[in-house]
Amino acid sequence: xxxxxxxxxxxxxxxxxxxxxxxxxxxxxxxxxxxxxxxxxxxxxxxxxxxxxxxxxxxxxxxxxxxxxxxxxxxxxxxxxxxxxxxxxxxxxxxxxxxxxxxxxxxxxxxxxxxxxxxxxxxxxxxxxxxxxxxxxxxxxxxxxxxxxxxxxxxxxxxxxxxxxxx
Numbered sequence: 815x816x817x818x819x820x821x822x823x824x825x826x827x828x829x830x831x832x833x834x835x836x837x838x839x840x841x842x843x844x845x846x847x848x849x850x851x852x853x854x855x856x857x858x859x860x861x862x863x864x865x866x867x868x869x870x871x872x873x874x875x876x877x878x879x880x881x882x883x884x885x886x887x888x889x890x891x892x893x894x895x896x897x898x899x900x901x902x903x904x905x906x907x908x909x910x911x912x913x914x915x916x917x918x919x920x921x922x923x924x925x926x927x928x929x930x931x932x933x934x935x936x937x938x939x940x941x942x943x944x945x946x947x948x949x950x951x952x953x954x955x956x957x958x959x960x961x962x963x964x965x966x967x968x969x970x971x972x973x974x975x976x977x978x979x980x981x
Contacts, residue, residue: 830857873913873920874927880906880969881935886942888976889958891950900975907972924966932962 829837837854838861844852883899883906890896914920936958943954968974 830854869913869917869920870923870927873910873923874931876906876910876913877924877927877931877969878934878938880910881931882938882942884964884969884976885936885939885958888978889939889954890943890978892946895946903975904972907970910970928962928966928969933960936960 829840837857841853841858844850880903883902887896887899887903890899940951940955940958944951947954964974964976
């Protein structure tokens with residue numbers, strides 16, 4: 815390895831850590847121009863891996879938000895936030911659709927993510943009721959199930975909005 819190679823490797827690493835956007839543009843340019851020997855391969859590997867992980871994390875996060883608001887809609891007693899919960903559900907469903915359209919391979923993660931997202935969504939819903947109805951917190955904690963009561967298909971269906979059963 816000659817001194818220029820060491821300098822190039824050092825400056826690539828510095829570019830990656832000091833100005834990621836500029837580094838990414840430069841890597842894209844090098845790829846388009848076929849200058850593969852000049853690429854920052856190690857950091858490219860890491861960034862590509864991170865892209866896939868970011869999409870999976872976003873899908874899981876959207877499911878968590880969707881389930882949280884479904885449970886609020888199903889179990890909440892106050893009428894004023896209900897339209898906001900519905901809007902949040904619709905937005906989350908649209909974002910999930912968008913993620914799945916852009917990355918169809920994410921479909922295979924949905925069943926596992928659903929179980930995880932239910933737990934997080936349930937916890938968030940209960941804690942949210944603590945913030946707004948602390949006198950009913952224990953009721954919500956007992957009432958809101960820790961295991962899924964909706965199918966994954968229902969959760970993802972744009973026309974499914976659970977209703978509180980006060981009968």
